[in-house]
Amino acid sequence: MPWGWHNRPMTDRTAVVTGASSGIGAATARHLAAEGYHVICAARRADRVEALASEIGGTAVTCDVTSESDVAALAERVGPRLDVLVNNAGGAFGSSPVAEADSDEWRRMFEVNVIGLMQVTRALLPALVASGAGTILNVGSTAGRIAYEGGAGYTAAKHGTQVVSETLRLELYDQPIRVCEIAPGMVRTDEFALVRFEGDQEKADAVYAGVAEPLTADDIADAITWMVTRPPHVNVDELVIRPRAQAAQHKVHRVFD
Ligand code: 8X3
Numbered sequence: 001m002p003w004g005w006h007n008r009p010m011t012d013r014t015a016v017v018t019g020a021s022s023g024i025g026a027a028t029a030r031h032l033a034a035e036g037y038h039v040i041c042a043a044r045r046a047d048r049v050e051a052l053a054s055e056i057g058g059t060a061v062t063c064d065v066t067s068e069s070d071v072a073a074l075a076e077r078v079g080p081r082l083d084v085l086v087n088n089a090g091g092a093f094g095s096s097p098v099a100e101a102d103s104d105e106w107r108r109m110f111e112v113n114v115i116g117l118m119q120v121t122r123a124l125l126p127a128l129v130a131s132g133a134g135t136i137l138n139v140g141s142t143a144g145r146i147a148y149e150g151g152a153g154y155t156a157a158k159h160g161t162q163v164v165s166e167t168l169r170l171e172l173y174d175q176p177i178r179v180c181e182i183a184p185g186m187v188r189t190d191e192f193a194l195v196r197f198e199g200d201q202e203k204a205d206a207v208y209a210g211v212a213e214p215l216t217a218d219d220i221a222d223a224i225t226w227m228v229t230r231p232p233h234v235n236v237d238e239l240v241i242r243p244r245a246q247a248a249q250h251k252v253h254r255v256f257d
Pocket of ligand 1: 141142184185186187
């Protein structure tokens with residue numbers, strides 16, 4: 001049997017997770033490490049990725065995915081072979097309607113959710129091909145499937161994440177790489193809503209008010225780990241995942257005392 005996915009020990013497999021400093025990224029790094037991967041934890045906040053990498057026996061790389069030089073340094077650190085890339089870095093900034101929103105927030109969202117993801121992917125593609133069975137997993141959102149008021153900058157960017165995933169699947173169809181996208185709905189993490197509302201805890205809490213069990217970062221990390229550990233001929237193109245209470249973006253079961 002040729003040297004490949006089936007007979008390479010798990011301890012030999014490497015994964016990169018971007019945006020690994022908190023939330024879904026940090027949880028995914030932990031889950032993949034528990035599965036046996038050596039995880040390269042990449043994020044802007046050095047202290048956080050260093051603490052995480054030392055906790056899980058991984059490698060920390062300080063990286064802003066919107067910086068071409070940071071991404072080049074990440075690729076250098078990864079070296080010639082990579083099994084899994086989880087493009088998780090992203091986020092929402094602001095919630096104003098188009099009539100009032102800030103152009104810089106739109107630009108930042110497109111930069112991190114779309115251009116950053118493409119820069120990291122482009123830089124790590126040769127190493128993913130060299131693995132003989134690479135996986136690119138893009139963290140999209142249900143915001144990449146629907147529209148909602150006050151969300152144009154974010155929904156447009158996350159629709160971008162979805163379209164880039166489809167494009168990559170077409171462009172790489174004859175390469176030993178699969179491209180998967182996970183599209184989570186309501187996930188309660190420490191930072192997502194807080195960042196969106198510029199630190200306004202009350203507004204952030206209101207997103208989840210009365211919802212018994214929003215998804216957690218661990219729920220998403222568990223799903224991502226399942227997707228990337230399927231045999232390499234199995235491509236989970238896209239997986240939409242929501243809490244049971246969220247039947248649709250605007251139809252959320254909330255219970256107040
Ligand atoms: C997050 C989902 O509903 O806040 O990606 O847009 S939502």
